[in-house]
Amino acid sequence: MDFEFTDDQLSLRDAVARWVDKGFGFERRHNIAKQGGRTRDVYGELAELGLTGIAVSDAHGGMAFGPIEAMVVMEELGRGLVNAPFAAGALVAPTVLAQAPSALQSSWLPRIASGEALVVLAHQERAARYRIAHVDTTAKRSGSGWQLSGHKSVVPAADEADAFIVPARTGGAADDAQGIGLFLVEKGAGGAKVQGYATQDGARAGELKLADTPATPIAEDGHALLEKALDVGIAAACAEGVGLMDRYVALTVEYMNTRKQFGTTLSTFQALRHRIADVKMQLELGRSMSYFASLKLGESAPARRRALSQAKVQLGNSMRYVGQQCTQLHGGIGVTDEYVGSHYFKRLTMLEVTFGDTMHHLGEVSARMTDSTGVFA
């Protein structure tokens, strides 16, 4: 039992933090957001740091780091409010592709590791809400290959991606866990249309429409792998949330110690002091559960799913409380576009509804409840 970071992990953290300090100030971020949230060049800079290879195996040119390294990077990207699709491209996609047929691995993983290719998971459907098994997109055999038809929503960085990982139904009914295949669809494939848009939190997403679009199978029975990929995404969201909260709390503390009203700094008012104590509580509970999420990623599916849902419940509540209260503690400036704080708030808000919101995961924790409770239960 040990929650210390290794020297290598600390250097990794430093490297990301230094890049943020030097190259990713609020002005740049703000301009990107105002111009629609396109971040492929930012993603390229992260690739230059070698970060896009952290979850790719050595054999494919990556660094084969584990979940804790991913967590460290995500925390720092959160702290820096970095709006590039790093979790989608460098953590979630390699998780899926590592299980793909070897030809597919060799053609994509090295390019993912180098940052040359951006591959994103396109799983969300309008009617599915957070039900992973709800897949209306269909896959049918066509000669020796497959063709997909359907509509995937809010796909991260959709019009900047080179390829999509698409869950599609090869059999079974709409909510069956069986009969869900995972496929790779390349940008510009026949019948594929992408409609990009800016997101509330200054990034970019889009709609992916497929009509008899040729696709390469990754896994024919892909439900379990999809769950694993989403859990990687949840752990990344938790870690990013911790970085965001950490920084937003620091900004708020700074503000409380300088802003004066009634002739004295805000930090002297007990009502506000108690509020920041409650904020600190939510931050530390959130940090604890983010560690928990990353540390449990390697467990077998039932324990992993339960743990990740527990973590997402805590982070959902923490991110909402910290986001709302830090905004409140700033007063009027907190609700303006010019102040960086509101952008932390918006990102924290959108992370809660990514990969299942708090109520959804509370339902999961309920459904997976056993007699025993605890970190090792």
Place this chain on the structure above:
Amino acid sequence: MDLNFTAEELAFRQEVRQWVADNLPKDISHKVHHALRLSRDDMQRWAKILGKKGWLASGWPKQFGGPGWSAVQKHLFEEECARAGSPRVVPFGPVMVAPVIMSFGSPEQQKRFLPGIASGEVWWSQGYSEPGAGSDLASLKTRAERRGDKYIVNGQKTWTTLGQYGEWIFCLVRTSSDGKPQTGISFLLIDMKSPGITVRPIIMLDGEHEVNEVFFDNVEVPAENLIGEENKGWTYAKHLLAHERTNIADVNRAKREIERLKRIARAEGVYDDARFRDQIALLEVDIVALEMLVLRVLSAEKSGKQSLDIAGLLKIKGSEIQQRYTELMMLAAGPFTLPYVREAMEAGWQGDWFARFGDCAPLAGNYFNFRKTTIYGGSNEVQRNIVAQTVLG
């Protein structure tokens, strides 16, 4: 980063688990698992069993007769005790006064007092709070005047937990009115059999006698019972509070009690009610998060690299969780917690018509009783002040 305990730590856990299974009397664990009333004899019997093994002084270093365990071992020990249904160790002797005697007492005081604490023979009480000094403890007024080789003590202490059984009491007393309130306080050990001491029960809202008022009327205390120097008692008491760290969260007991909550919810037919079950699920998340927080503190202590100054958070969250599980247990049983039958809190009670209410008897009382947890040990509002101080500077 690694969530798992080492092989040595797991072997240690196994050793403790086996020993507790072999030595914890079943009649006592039955009461704990069903939240029935514990007698003085129940508590002291278990304390002496632990004392004989050398484990009552679980947090002590070897030089004073403790096992010299690491923070992790101590955590595992407490976890195993809680899991098996042992009563909480009454902390006033081994956890609270002993570290002060070790750090600031004379060798004579150490020789005289520590063995009786470690063995569980001597029951200690705490004399801190006063009618006019609750959260603002430094405003305490109980006076100790030096006369020759004695102190003469006059005043009143209150909220003295289990003071009706106390043989000795450690007190913060005022020895000077000069300067700041904190600077005129001394730390005195007082024999509760001394003439002039009166203990009066305070019956709490659950109808139980758990706390007391202690009156001091010209009580003579030998000067040799003063710990350290006169007027430095506040410093010593703060040292004592620093010893109260992870165990204040009591997460191990919470893990046991949420199991009881699930049993009660099943028996009462609300376990499969989605609205009720979600509340248990939320509590489960809270408990896992608190346990992670506790483990982080232990890890920081173990590495010595960083200190995690979040004792205030542990107290706040731990007490809120304790209140929540007693609340949910009561809500699970609903109207069947209404009957107030004092005898039903005794083990083996077989009231005819009441028996069909099963485990409901203690639930409302426990809920009422546990409102204390956010008040005592520095109210949660005082804890928030402390947390804010560390955050805002």
